[in-house]
Amino acid sequence: MDNFTFCTPTRYTFGRGAEDKVGEIAASLGFRHPLIVYGQGSAVRSGLLDRVVKSLQDKDIECSRLGGVKPNPEDDLVIRGIEMCRENVEIDSLLAVGGGSVIDTAKAIAAGACYDGDFWDFFCGKAKVEKALPIGVVLTIPAAGSEGSGNSVITKREGQVKISIRTDYWLRPKFALLDPELTFTLPAYQSAAGIVDMMAHIMERYFSPTEDVEVTDRLSEGLLLAIINEAPKVIARPDDYQARANIMWSGTLAHNGICGCGRAEDWSSHALEHELSALYGVTHGAGLAVVFPAWMTYMADHRPQKIAQFARRVMGVDLADDRAAALEGISRLKAFFTSIGMPVTLAQLGVSDPDIPSLVTRLHAHKGDPLGVYLPLSPSATTAIYRLML
Numbered sequence: 001m002d003n004f005t006f007c008t009p010t011r012y013t014f015g016r017g018a019e020d021k022v023g024e025i026a027a028s029l030g031f032r033h034p035l036i037v038y039g040q041g042s043a044v045r046s047g048l049l050d051r052v053v054k055s056l057q058d059k060d061i062e063c064s065r066l067g068g069v070k071p072n073p074e075d076d077l078v079i080r081g082i083e084m085c086r087e088n089v090e091i092d093s094l095l096a097v098g099g100g101s102v103i104d105t106a107k108a109i110a111a112g113a114c115y116d117g118d119f120w121d122f123f124c125g126k127a128k129v130e131k132a133l134p135i136g137v138v139l140t141i142p143a144a145g146s147e148g149s150g151n152s153v154i155t156k157r158e159g160q161v162k163i164s165i166r167t168d169y170w171l172r173p174k175f176a177l178l179d180p181e182l183t184f185t186l187p188a189y190q191s192a193a194g195i196v197d198m199m200a201h202i203m204e205r206y207f208s209p210t211e212d213v214e215v216t217d218r219l220s221e222g223l224l225l226a227i228i229n230e231a232p233k234v235i236a237r238p239d240d241y242q243a244r245a246n247i248m249w250s251g252t253l254a255h256n257g258i259c260g261c262g263r264a265e266d267w268s269s270h271a272l273e274h275e276l277s278a279l280y281g282v283t284h285g286a287g288l289a290v291v292f293p294a295w296m297t298y299m300a301d302h303r304p305q306k307i308a309q310f311a312r313r314v315m316g317v318d319l320a321d322d323r324a325a326a327l328e329g330i331s332r333l334k335a336f337f338t339s340i341g342m343p344v345t346l347a348q349l350g351v352s353d354p355d356i357p358s359l360v361t362r363l364h365a366h367k368g369d370p371l372g373v374y375l376p377l378s379p380s381a382t383t384a385i386y387r388l389m390l
Protein backbone atom coordinates (compact mmCIF):
# COMPACT_ATOMS: atom_id res chain seq x y z
CA MET A 1 0.00 0.00 0.00
CA ASP A 2 1.26 3.50 -0.89
CA ASN A 3 1.26 6.52 1.42
CA PHE A 4 -1.80 8.72 0.97
CA THR A 5 -3.73 11.82 2.09
CA PHE A 6 -7.52 11.53 2.07
CA CYS A 7 -9.45 14.81 2.47
CA THR A 8 -13.24 14.98 2.07
CA PRO A 9 -14.34 18.32 3.49
CA THR A 10 -17.84 18.05 1.97
CA ARG A 11 -20.77 18.00 4.40
CA TYR A 12 -23.32 15.53 2.98
CA THR A 13 -27.01 15.72 3.86
CA PHE A 14 -28.83 12.66 2.54
CA GLY A 15 -32.48 11.67 2.30
CA ARG A 16 -36.02 12.80 1.53
CA GLY A 17 -36.40 16.58 1.58
CA ALA A 18 -32.63 17.22 1.91
CA GLU A 19 -32.89 20.06 -0.64
CA ASP A 20 -35.29 21.99 1.60
CA LYS A 21 -32.41 22.47 4.05
CA VAL A 22 -30.36 24.40 1.50
CA GLY A 23 -31.08 27.82 3.05
CA GLU A 24 -30.24 26.68 6.56
CA ILE A 25 -27.01 24.91 5.56
CA ALA A 26 -25.85 27.63 3.15
CA ALA A 27 -26.44 30.27 5.85
CA SER A 28 -24.56 28.24 8.44
CA LEU A 29 -21.56 28.05 6.09
CA GLY A 30 -21.59 31.79 5.40
CA PHE A 31 -23.06 31.83 1.85
CA ARG A 32 -24.65 35.32 1.51
CA HIS A 33 -25.26 35.57 -2.25
CA PRO A 34 -24.72 32.41 -4.33
CA LEU A 35 -24.80 32.27 -8.12
CA ILE A 36 -27.18 29.38 -8.79
CA VAL A 37 -26.06 27.31 -11.80
CA TYR A 38 -28.51 24.87 -13.42
CA GLY A 39 -29.09 22.90 -16.61
CA GLN A 40 -31.45 22.97 -19.54
CA GLY A 41 -34.76 22.75 -17.77
CA SER A 42 -35.27 19.62 -15.62
CA ALA A 43 -34.78 21.57 -12.36
CA VAL A 44 -37.17 24.29 -13.55
CA ARG A 45 -39.86 21.85 -14.75
CA SER A 46 -39.82 19.85 -11.50
CA GLY A 47 -40.19 23.02 -9.40
CA LEU A 48 -36.88 22.25 -7.65
CA LEU A 49 -35.28 25.57 -8.57
CA ASP A 50 -38.19 27.54 -7.08
CA ARG A 51 -38.00 25.51 -3.86
CA VAL A 52 -34.26 26.11 -3.61
CA VAL A 53 -34.67 29.87 -4.11
CA LYS A 54 -37.48 29.97 -1.50
CA SER A 55 -35.39 28.07 1.03
CA LEU A 56 -32.55 30.58 0.51
CA GLN A 57 -34.90 33.57 0.74
CA ASP A 58 -36.33 32.23 3.99
CA LYS A 59 -32.82 32.68 5.43
CA ASP A 60 -32.41 36.17 3.83
CA ILE A 61 -29.96 34.85 1.24
CA GLU A 62 -30.06 36.68 -2.11
CA CYS A 63 -29.15 34.82 -5.30
CA SER A 64 -28.31 35.29 -8.97
CA ARG A 65 -29.03 32.65 -11.64
CA LEU A 66 -27.23 31.13 -14.61
CA GLY A 67 -29.14 28.40 -16.47
CA GLY A 68 -28.70 26.45 -19.71
CA VAL A 69 -25.70 24.23 -18.93
CA LYS A 70 -25.55 21.43 -21.52
CA PRO A 71 -24.25 17.87 -20.97
CA ASN A 72 -20.48 17.81 -21.71
CA PRO A 73 -20.39 21.47 -20.66
CA GLU A 74 -18.51 24.04 -22.73
CA ASP A 75 -16.44 27.06 -21.80
CA ASP A 76 -18.95 29.71 -22.96
CA LEU A 77 -21.16 29.48 -19.85
CA VAL A 78 -18.11 29.35 -17.59
CA ILE A 79 -16.94 32.64 -19.11
CA ARG A 80 -20.43 34.13 -18.70
CA GLY A 81 -20.53 33.02 -15.04
CA ILE A 82 -17.12 34.53 -14.29
CA GLU A 83 -18.30 37.80 -15.88
CA MET A 84 -21.41 37.74 -13.66
CA CYS A 85 -19.22 37.31 -10.55
CA ARG A 86 -17.04 40.24 -11.63
CA GLU A 87 -20.04 42.48 -12.47
CA ASN A 88 -21.79 41.75 -9.17
CA VAL A 89 -19.34 41.78 -6.29
CA GLU A 90 -22.09 40.61 -3.93
CA ILE A 91 -21.79 37.10 -5.40
CA ASP A 92 -19.70 35.19 -2.86
CA SER A 93 -20.40 31.52 -3.65
CA LEU A 94 -21.73 29.03 -6.21
CA LEU A 95 -24.75 26.76 -5.85
CA ALA A 96 -25.01 23.99 -8.45
CA VAL A 97 -28.50 22.48 -8.91
CA GLY A 98 -28.10 19.51 -11.23
CA GLY A 99 -25.59 16.85 -12.23
CA GLY A 100 -21.94 16.64 -13.21
CA SER A 101 -22.19 19.11 -16.08
CA VAL A 102 -23.77 21.77 -13.88
CA ILE A 103 -21.45 21.14 -10.91
CA ASP A 104 -18.34 21.20 -13.11
CA THR A 105 -19.44 24.50 -14.67
CA ALA A 106 -19.99 25.95 -11.19
CA LYS A 107 -16.54 24.72 -10.09
CA ALA A 108 -14.80 26.30 -13.10
CA ILE A 109 -16.61 29.59 -12.40
CA ALA A 110 -15.65 29.37 -8.71
CA ALA A 111 -11.96 29.05 -9.61
CA GLY A 112 -12.05 31.53 -12.52
CA ALA A 113 -13.75 34.24 -10.46
CA CYS A 114 -10.75 34.29 -8.10
CA TYR A 115 -8.15 34.43 -10.90
CA ASP A 116 -7.06 37.41 -13.00
CA GLY A 117 -6.15 35.44 -16.14
CA ASP A 118 -8.16 33.17 -18.47
CA PHE A 119 -9.80 30.32 -16.52
CA TRP A 120 -8.67 27.88 -19.25
CA ASP A 121 -5.12 28.31 -17.89
CA PHE A 122 -6.16 25.82 -15.17
CA PHE A 123 -7.26 23.28 -17.77
CA CYS A 124 -4.29 23.57 -20.11
CA GLY A 125 -1.81 23.32 -17.24
CA LYS A 126 -0.61 26.94 -17.24
CA ALA A 127 -1.92 27.65 -13.73
CA LYS A 128 -2.96 25.78 -10.57
CA VAL A 129 -6.19 26.42 -8.67
CA GLU A 130 -5.08 28.03 -5.42
CA LYS A 131 -8.31 29.75 -4.47
CA ALA A 132 -12.00 29.38 -5.32
CA LEU A 133 -15.37 30.67 -4.20
CA PRO A 134 -17.15 28.11 -1.97
CA ILE A 135 -19.45 25.69 -3.79
CA GLY A 136 -22.67 23.99 -2.66
CA VAL A 137 -24.57 21.28 -4.55
CA VAL A 138 -28.15 20.07 -4.84
CA LEU A 139 -27.65 16.82 -6.76
CA THR A 140 -30.26 15.60 -9.27
CA ILE A 141 -28.43 12.72 -10.99
CA PRO A 142 -26.08 10.18 -9.40
CA ALA A 143 -23.33 9.66 -11.96
CA ALA A 144 -20.27 11.89 -12.23
CA GLY A 145 -19.60 12.03 -8.48
CA SER A 146 -18.66 15.69 -8.83
CA GLU A 147 -20.62 16.44 -5.64
CA GLY A 148 -17.74 14.87 -3.68
CA SER A 149 -14.78 15.17 -6.03
CA GLY A 150 -12.23 17.93 -6.45
CA ASN A 151 -12.50 17.63 -10.24
CA SER A 152 -14.04 19.68 -13.02
CA VAL A 153 -14.37 18.61 -16.66
CA ILE A 154 -14.93 21.31 -19.29
CA THR A 155 -14.84 21.31 -23.10
CA LYS A 156 -13.25 24.25 -24.89
CA ARG A 157 -15.52 24.89 -27.82
CA GLU A 158 -12.67 26.02 -30.06
CA GLY A 159 -11.03 22.74 -31.09
CA GLN A 160 -13.51 20.64 -29.04
CA VAL A 161 -10.91 19.88 -26.36
CA LYS A 162 -12.36 18.14 -23.27
CA ILE A 163 -10.07 18.35 -20.23
CA SER A 164 -10.45 17.21 -16.63
CA ILE A 165 -8.64 18.94 -13.77
CA ARG A 166 -8.23 17.57 -10.29
CA THR A 167 -7.64 19.50 -7.07
CA ASP A 168 -7.15 18.01 -3.63
CA TYR A 169 -9.18 20.65 -1.82
CA TRP A 170 -10.29 23.84 -3.59
CA LEU A 171 -12.92 22.40 -5.91
CA ARG A 172 -14.47 20.02 -3.42
CA PRO A 173 -17.97 21.28 -2.55
CA LYS A 174 -18.50 22.64 0.96
CA PHE A 175 -21.86 20.86 1.12
CA ALA A 176 -23.93 18.49 -1.00
CA LEU A 177 -27.63 17.74 -0.59
CA LEU A 178 -28.66 14.31 -1.85
CA ASP A 179 -32.37 13.49 -2.06
CA PRO A 180 -32.98 10.20 -3.92
CA GLU A 181 -36.56 11.32 -4.74
CA LEU A 182 -35.15 14.02 -7.03
CA THR A 183 -33.81 11.23 -9.25
CA PHE A 184 -37.22 9.57 -9.87
CA THR A 185 -37.67 11.71 -13.02
CA LEU A 186 -34.46 10.53 -14.67
CA PRO A 187 -34.95 8.81 -18.04
CA ALA A 188 -33.78 5.15 -17.96
CA TYR A 189 -30.89 5.93 -20.32
CA GLN A 190 -29.52 8.65 -18.02
CA SER A 191 -29.94 6.41 -14.95
CA ALA A 192 -28.04 3.61 -16.69
CA ALA A 193 -25.30 5.91 -17.99
CA GLY A 194 -24.86 7.22 -14.45
CA ILE A 195 -24.57 3.67 -13.12
CA VAL A 196 -21.83 2.83 -15.64
CA ASP A 197 -19.98 6.06 -14.82
CA MET A 198 -19.91 5.36 -11.08
CA MET A 199 -18.73 1.78 -11.72
CA ALA A 200 -16.01 3.20 -13.96
CA HIS A 201 -14.86 5.58 -11.22
CA ILE A 202 -14.30 2.59 -8.95
CA MET A 203 -12.67 0.47 -11.66
CA GLU A 204 -10.23 3.22 -12.75
CA ARG A 205 -8.88 3.03 -9.20
CA TYR A 206 -9.23 -0.74 -8.78
CA PHE A 207 -7.20 -1.63 -11.88
CA SER A 208 -4.01 -0.39 -10.27
CA PRO A 209 -0.43 -1.67 -10.37
CA THR A 210 -0.13 -1.13 -6.59
CA GLU A 211 -0.24 -4.38 -4.62
CA ASP A 212 -1.43 -5.20 -1.08
CA VAL A 213 -4.37 -2.78 -0.99
CA GLU A 214 -6.81 -5.34 0.38
CA VAL A 215 -8.98 -2.88 2.34
CA THR A 216 -9.41 -0.52 -0.61
CA ASP A 217 -9.93 -3.49 -2.94
CA ARG A 218 -12.66 -4.97 -0.73
CA LEU A 219 -14.38 -1.58 -0.33
CA SER A 220 -14.38 -1.22 -4.11
CA GLU A 221 -15.66 -4.74 -4.74
CA GLY A 222 -18.43 -4.26 -2.16
CA LEU A 223 -19.57 -1.05 -3.84
CA LEU A 224 -19.50 -2.65 -7.29
CA LEU A 225 -21.55 -5.61 -6.04
CA ALA A 226 -24.10 -3.25 -4.45
CA ILE A 227 -24.42 -1.20 -7.66
CA ILE A 228 -24.88 -4.33 -9.81
CA ASN A 229 -27.56 -5.52 -7.38
CA GLU A 230 -29.49 -2.23 -7.21
CA ALA A 231 -29.16 -1.11 -10.84
CA PRO A 232 -31.86 -3.34 -12.38
CA LYS A 233 -34.30 -2.15 -9.70
CA VAL A 234 -34.01 1.54 -10.62
CA ILE A 235 -34.33 0.71 -14.31
CA ALA A 236 -37.44 -1.44 -13.69
CA ARG A 237 -39.04 0.96 -11.17
CA PRO A 238 -37.80 4.56 -11.36
CA ASP A 239 -39.58 5.46 -8.10
CA ASP A 240 -38.06 2.65 -6.01
CA TYR A 241 -36.80 4.91 -3.19
CA GLN A 242 -34.48 2.38 -1.53
CA ALA A 243 -32.80 1.36 -4.78
CA ARG A 244 -32.43 5.02 -5.84
CA ALA A 245 -30.95 5.80 -2.41
CA ASN A 246 -28.39 3.01 -2.65
CA ILE A 247 -27.40 4.06 -6.17
CA MET A 248 -27.14 7.71 -5.18
CA TRP A 249 -24.82 7.08 -2.23
CA SER A 250 -22.74 4.64 -4.31
CA GLY A 251 -22.17 7.39 -6.90
CA THR A 252 -20.69 9.66 -4.26
CA LEU A 253 -18.51 7.00 -2.62
CA ALA A 254 -17.30 5.86 -6.05
CA HIS A 255 -15.61 9.19 -6.69
CA ASN A 256 -14.90 11.01 -3.43
CA GLY A 257 -11.48 9.34 -3.28
CA ILE A 258 -12.06 6.55 -0.76
CA CYS A 259 -11.66 3.87 -3.46
CA GLY A 260 -8.26 5.26 -4.39
CA CYS A 261 -6.63 5.33 -0.96
CA GLY A 262 -3.18 3.77 -0.93
CA ARG A 263 -2.75 3.10 -4.63
CA ALA A 264 -1.90 4.55 -8.05
CA GLU A 265 -4.98 5.18 -10.22
CA ASP A 266 -5.17 4.44 -13.94
CA TRP A 267 -7.84 6.69 -15.63
CA SER A 268 -7.00 5.62 -19.21
CA SER A 269 -10.58 4.57 -19.92
CA HIS A 270 -11.84 8.04 -18.95
CA ALA A 271 -9.20 9.62 -21.18
CA LEU A 272 -10.23 7.34 -24.07
CA GLU A 273 -13.90 8.24 -23.45
CA HIS A 274 -13.37 12.00 -23.11
CA GLU A 275 -12.09 12.04 -26.72
CA LEU A 276 -15.29 10.26 -27.84
CA SER A 277 -17.57 12.69 -26.01
CA ALA A 278 -15.54 15.70 -27.23
CA LEU A 279 -15.66 14.59 -30.90
CA TYR A 280 -19.03 12.86 -31.11
CA GLY A 281 -21.02 14.41 -28.21
CA VAL A 282 -21.91 11.03 -26.68
CA THR A 283 -23.19 10.67 -23.11
CA HIS A 284 -20.13 10.13 -20.87
CA GLY A 285 -21.42 6.99 -19.06
CA ALA A 286 -22.65 5.39 -22.28
CA GLY A 287 -19.24 6.01 -23.81
CA LEU A 288 -17.60 4.29 -20.84
CA ALA A 289 -19.82 1.21 -21.34
CA VAL A 290 -18.11 0.82 -24.72
CA VAL A 291 -14.59 1.84 -23.65
CA PHE A 292 -14.11 -0.11 -20.42
CA PRO A 293 -14.75 -3.66 -21.73
CA ALA A 294 -12.42 -2.91 -24.69
CA TRP A 295 -9.65 -1.66 -22.36
CA MET A 296 -10.13 -4.75 -20.15
CA THR A 297 -10.01 -7.07 -23.18
CA TYR A 298 -6.66 -5.56 -24.16
CA MET A 299 -5.46 -6.08 -20.57
CA ALA A 300 -6.63 -9.73 -20.57
CA ASP A 301 -3.89 -10.34 -23.14
CA HIS A 302 -1.22 -8.10 -21.61
CA ARG A 303 -1.75 -7.90 -17.83
CA PRO A 304 -4.69 -10.11 -16.83
CA GLN A 305 -4.14 -10.52 -13.04
CA LYS A 306 -6.33 -7.72 -11.66
CA ILE A 307 -8.98 -8.17 -14.37
CA ALA A 308 -9.17 -11.82 -13.28
CA GLN A 309 -9.53 -10.79 -9.62
CA PHE A 310 -12.42 -8.51 -10.62
CA ALA A 311 -13.97 -11.36 -12.63
CA ARG A 312 -13.80 -13.77 -9.70
CA ARG A 313 -14.74 -11.46 -6.83
CA VAL A 314 -17.30 -9.21 -8.56
CA MET A 315 -18.65 -11.15 -11.54
CA GLY A 316 -18.64 -14.57 -9.80
CA VAL A 317 -16.35 -16.30 -12.31
CA ASP A 318 -14.88 -19.62 -11.16
CA LEU A 319 -11.96 -20.29 -13.53
CA ALA A 320 -8.35 -20.91 -12.48
CA ASP A 321 -6.58 -19.46 -15.52
CA ASP A 322 -6.25 -15.65 -15.27
CA ARG A 323 -6.81 -14.88 -18.95
CA ALA A 324 -9.82 -17.18 -19.23
CA ALA A 325 -11.29 -15.76 -16.01
CA ALA A 326 -10.70 -12.19 -17.20
CA LEU A 327 -12.41 -12.83 -20.57
CA GLU A 328 -15.41 -14.49 -18.91
CA GLY A 329 -15.68 -11.56 -16.45
CA ILE A 330 -15.63 -9.07 -19.34
CA SER A 331 -18.34 -11.03 -21.14
CA ARG A 332 -20.53 -10.93 -17.98
CA LEU A 333 -19.86 -7.20 -17.51
CA LYS A 334 -20.95 -6.53 -21.10
CA ALA A 335 -24.09 -8.61 -20.56
CA PHE A 336 -24.84 -6.51 -17.46
CA PHE A 337 -24.38 -3.24 -19.38
CA THR A 338 -26.66 -4.55 -22.16
CA SER A 339 -29.29 -5.59 -19.60
CA ILE A 340 -29.59 -2.00 -18.34
CA GLY A 341 -29.83 -0.61 -21.89
CA MET A 342 -26.26 0.52 -22.41
CA PRO A 343 -24.29 0.17 -25.67
CA VAL A 344 -21.16 -2.02 -25.78
CA THR A 345 -19.91 -1.17 -29.29
CA LEU A 346 -19.23 2.16 -31.00
CA ALA A 347 -21.98 1.42 -33.55
CA GLN A 348 -24.48 0.89 -30.71
CA LEU A 349 -23.25 4.19 -29.24
CA GLY A 350 -24.16 5.88 -32.53
CA VAL A 351 -20.58 6.33 -33.73
CA SER A 352 -20.70 4.22 -36.89
CA ASP A 353 -17.60 5.59 -38.64
CA PRO A 354 -15.07 6.58 -35.96
CA ASP A 355 -11.92 8.42 -37.02
CA ILE A 356 -9.53 6.29 -34.93
CA PRO A 357 -6.27 7.96 -36.05
CA SER A 358 -7.67 11.34 -35.06
CA LEU A 359 -8.97 10.02 -31.71
CA VAL A 360 -5.52 8.56 -30.92
CA THR A 361 -3.61 11.69 -31.95
CA ARG A 362 -5.86 13.93 -29.85
CA LEU A 363 -5.80 11.50 -26.92
CA HIS A 364 -2.02 11.48 -26.57
CA ALA A 365 -1.71 15.21 -27.34
CA HIS A 366 -4.10 15.97 -24.46
CA LYS A 367 -3.29 13.19 -21.98
CA GLY A 368 0.34 12.29 -22.67
CA ASP A 369 2.27 9.33 -24.01
CA PRO A 370 2.36 6.76 -22.51
CA LEU A 371 -1.14 6.86 -21.01
CA GLY A 372 -2.20 5.28 -17.69
CA VAL A 373 -0.38 3.28 -15.02
CA TYR A 374 -1.91 -0.23 -14.84
CA LEU A 375 -0.13 -0.89 -18.12
CA PRO A 376 1.19 2.32 -19.71
CA LEU A 377 -0.29 2.61 -23.22
CA SER A 378 1.48 3.75 -26.40
CA PRO A 379 -0.43 5.09 -29.43
CA SER A 380 -0.35 1.62 -31.00
CA ALA A 381 -1.96 0.16 -27.85
CA THR A 382 -4.70 2.83 -27.75
CA THR A 383 -5.32 2.28 -31.47
CA ALA A 384 -5.83 -1.43 -30.72
CA ILE A 385 -8.22 -0.56 -27.85
CA TYR A 386 -10.34 1.78 -30.02
CA ARG A 387 -10.48 -1.02 -32.65
CA LEU A 388 -11.76 -3.44 -29.97
CA MET A 389 -14.77 -1.10 -29.60
CA LEU A 390 -15.90 -1.63 -33.22
Ligand code: NZQ
Pocket: 038, 039, 040, 041, 042, 043, 069, 070, 071, 072, 073, 098, 099, 100, 101, 102, 104, 140, 141, 142, 143, 144, 145, 146, 149, 150, 151, 152, 153, 164, 182, 183, 184, 185, 186, 187, 190, 194, 197, 255, 270, 284, 285
Ligand atom coordinates in the same frame (compact mmCIF):
# COMPACT_ATOMS: atom_id res chain seq x y z
O1 NZQ B 1 -29.98 19.88 -18.28
P1 NZQ B 1 -31.14 19.26 -17.59
O2 NZQ B 1 -32.44 19.68 -18.15
O3 NZQ B 1 -31.08 19.41 -16.10
O4 NZQ B 1 -31.09 17.66 -17.93
C1 NZQ B 1 -30.03 16.81 -17.51
C2 NZQ B 1 -29.11 16.37 -18.65
O5 NZQ B 1 -29.78 16.39 -19.89
C3 NZQ B 1 -30.64 15.49 -17.08
N1 NZQ B 1 -31.07 15.45 -15.69
C4 NZQ B 1 -30.31 15.69 -14.59
N2 NZQ B 1 -31.04 15.47 -13.49
C5 NZQ B 1 -32.28 15.11 -13.89
C6 NZQ B 1 -32.30 15.10 -15.31
N3 NZQ B 1 -33.40 14.76 -16.01
C7 NZQ B 1 -34.51 14.43 -15.31
N4 NZQ B 1 -34.55 14.39 -13.97
C8 NZQ B 1 -33.46 14.71 -13.22
N5 NZQ B 1 -33.50 14.63 -11.88
O6 NZQ B 1 -29.61 14.54 -17.24
C9 NZQ B 1 -28.78 14.92 -18.35
C10 NZQ B 1 -27.34 14.67 -18.01
O7 NZQ B 1 -26.87 15.57 -17.02
P2 NZQ B 1 -25.29 15.72 -16.75
O8 NZQ B 1 -25.10 16.71 -15.66
O9 NZQ B 1 -24.60 15.96 -18.05
O10 NZQ B 1 -24.93 14.25 -16.25
P3 NZQ B 1 -23.73 13.69 -15.43
O11 NZQ B 1 -23.94 13.90 -13.98
O12 NZQ B 1 -23.54 12.32 -15.93
O13 NZQ B 1 -22.46 14.59 -15.83
C11 NZQ B 1 -21.68 14.31 -16.98
C12 NZQ B 1 -20.50 15.25 -17.06
O14 NZQ B 1 -19.66 15.08 -15.90
C13 NZQ B 1 -18.30 14.85 -16.36
C14 NZQ B 1 -18.52 14.13 -17.65
O15 NZQ B 1 -17.36 14.10 -18.45
C15 NZQ B 1 -19.64 14.95 -18.27
O16 NZQ B 1 -19.13 16.14 -18.84
N6 NZQ B 1 -17.56 14.15 -15.30
C16 NZQ B 1 -17.21 14.85 -14.21
C17 NZQ B 1 -16.48 14.31 -13.17
C18 NZQ B 1 -16.08 15.09 -11.99
N7 NZQ B 1 -16.27 16.41 -12.00
O17 NZQ B 1 -15.55 14.57 -10.99
C19 NZQ B 1 -16.02 12.92 -13.23
C20 NZQ B 1 -16.66 12.11 -14.29
O18 NZQ B 1 -15.78 11.07 -14.64
C21 NZQ B 1 -17.06 12.82 -15.52
O19 NZQ B 1 -15.99 12.90 -16.45
Ligand code: ZN
Pocket: 144, 197, 200, 201, 270, 284
Ligand atom coordinates in the same frame (compact mmCIF):
# COMPACT_ATOMS: atom_id res chain seq x y z
ZN1 ZN C 1 -16.75 9.48 -15.21
